[in-house]
Amino acid sequence: MKKLKFTDLLVTIMIGVVFGVLMKFWDDLYTVVKPIMPVARQLLYGMWFMVGPFAFLLLRKPGTAFIASLAGASLSAFAGHGIEVLMYGFAQGLAAELLFAAFRYRRYSILIAGLAGIASCLASFGLDLIYGYAALETWALIVKYGLRTISAFIFTGIFAVFIVRALEATGVTSLIRPVDKKEYTLLDQ
Amino acid sequence: MFNWFTPKRETWLFRVNPALKFIVFFAFLIITLVNQSVPFAISQAVLYGIVFYVFSGYSLKKLSILSIPLVISFLSTGLTMLLFGKGEAVLWQWGLFKISEESIQHALLLGSKSLSFGFVGFTFILTIQPVLFFYAMMQQFRLPSKYAYSFIAAFRLIPAVTEELQIRRNALKVRNIQFSKGIKGLYERLQSYTVPLFAQSIRRAQRIAVAMEAKQYQMGAARTYYYPTRYNGMDRVFLLVMIGSLCSAFLLSVYL
Numbered sequence: 001m002k003k004l005k006f007t008d009l010l011v012t013i014m015i016g017v018v019f020g021v022l023m024k025f026w027d028d029l030y031t032v033v034k035p036i037m038p039v040a041r042q043l044l045y046g047m048w049f050m051v052g053p054f055a056f057l058l059l060r061k062p063g064t065a066f067i068a069s070l071a072g073a074s075l076s077a078f079a080g081h082g083i084e085v086l087m088y089g090f091a092q093g094l095a096a097e098l099l100f101a102a103f104r105y106r107r108y109s110i111l112i113a114g115l116a117g118i119a120s121c122l123a124s125f126g127l128d129l130i131y132g133y134a135a136l137e138t139w140a141l142i143v144k145y146g147l148r149t150i151s152a153f154i155f156t157g158i159f160a161v162f163i164v165r166a167l168e169a170t171g172v173t174s175l176i177r178p179v180d181k182k183e184y185t186l187l188d189q
Numbered sequence: 190m191f192n193w194f195t196p197k198r199e200t201w202l203f204r205v206n207p208a209l210k211f212i213v214f215f216a217f218l219i220i221t222l223v224n225q226s227v228p229f230a231i232s233q234a235v236l237y238g239i240v241f242y243v244f245s246g247y248s249l250k251k252l253s254i255l256s257i258p259l260v261i262s263f264l265s266t267g268l269t270m271l272l273f274g275k276g277e278a279v280l281w282q283w284g285l286f287k288i289s290e291e292s293i294q295h296a297l298l299l300g301s302k303s304l305s306f307g308f309v310g311f312t313f314i315l316t317i318q319p320v321l322f323f324y325a326m327m328q329q330f331r332l333p334s335k336y337a338y339s340f341i342a343a344f345r346l347i348p349a350v351t352e353e354l355q356i357r358r359n360a361l362k363v364r365n366i367q368f369s370k371g372i373k374g375l376y377e378r379l380q381s382y383t384v385p386l387f388a389q390s391i392r393r394a395q396r397i398a399v400a401m402e403a404k405q406y407q408m409g410a411a412r413t414y415y416y417p418t419r420y421n422g423m424d425r426v427f428l429l430v431m432i433g434s435l436c437s438a439f440l441l442s443v444y445l
Binding site: 006007009010011012013014015016017018021022025058071074075077078080081082083084086087127130131132133135136137138140154158159162163166167170172175176 | 214215218219222223225258266270273274275287291292295298299302303306307309310311313314319335336339340342343344346347350351354372376379380382383384386387388390391392393394395397398399401402406408
């Protein structure tokens with residue numbers, strides 16, 4: 001198992017923190033949308049699940065999804081969103097991490113990333129149940145969490161994978177990803 | 190911006206070890222999270238409200254500004270639950286909106302919980318210094334130094350990140366970029382902000398890590414600390430006061 005070096009750790013936490021800043025701005029959009037369009041609001045919700053899977057897709061190392069999610073949540077908590085965000089970040093990051101672990105950290109496709117997002121979504125649903133957000137009428141429950149699941153897949157699967165591809169084109173990923181076996185064999189030639 | 194967060198007076202809460210304060214608050218909020226009893230949720234909200242308004246040491250004006258988001262979140266979470274919550278004993282119905290006795294209970298529970306979280310969260314943020322919090326986590330709770338220093342370094346870079354976001358926003362405005370409608374536009378918007386932001390931040394974080402290692406920062410090595418933090422008498426007072434008041438909040442909710 002590839003262990004995290006200090007560089008990986010700092011980059012992971014940095015990704016979490018940048019997401020925290022972005023989420024702060026995203027929150028402004030979300031708050032504007034919130035009262036007028038409850039459907040659109042749930043469709044924007046996937047942004048909150050994106051940080052963990054995104055970090056894993058970028059660094060491709062075990063532990064990054066969980067740590068980045070926790071870092072993003074702690075920045076949000078410091079920015080005034082309250083400590084409950086930290087609990088959500090913890091649960092969501094753990095769920096995404098476990099999903100990647102189930103595929104032995106070897107799959108980076110849209111499907112797997114999207115499933116990680118849905119796992120995070122399920123974890124947040126579990127916390128909502130305990131908190132009391134989920135005591136809604138059945139139709140409202142299905143609409144709310146159904147839309148949120150779709151949004152989770154779109155953001156963590158499709159959006160995250162495409163943004164990571166765009167970042168690969170800039171060349172920064174070569175700084176932080178583990179060196180591939182193919183690259184070693186190229187050296188031998 | 191940061192000057193705003195200077196208190197009018199430093200109350201006893203400021204002298205409590207920041208890491209201990211965090212652990213205690215976090216544990217108490219887990220109790221808030223799992224609690225399903227409405228009277229206890231309300232008495233907890235009152236208790237944390239007292240802590241926030243009396244002991245945070247900030248002027249009433251600032252405290253009332255900070256209360257605005259708390260009131261909004263109380264109303265928005267409470268109202269959704271009130272109108273769409275499940276329940277049999279219907280009191281009033283109009284189309285999809287339905288108020289029942291159960292949904293009133295759930296709304297009160299949810300509203301009080303969100304108030305409790307808000308009060309405790311703000312009290313914590315207002316009475317600590319983030320850097321000392323991480324130092325105390327390393328010294329009193331054995332958080333590995335690699336995590337603490339990564340957090341401190343990343344937090345130090347936040348102003349740079351927000352500045353870059355602002356520059357990017359202006360650059361897009363100057364070039365008069367038009368985004369598509371719908372979900373495609375959402376992606377375009379996200380990509381045009383995140384890609385430059387992440388590319389820069391990753392490079393910067395990687396350079397800092399290399400520089401720290403070049404200056405002989407070693408993960409897991411025994412070390413001394415620039416800011417020593419320790420427990421003092423105030424910590425014992427804090428623990429006793431918090432546990433005592435939570436117990437009395439519980440008893441009040443049972444017997445009233």
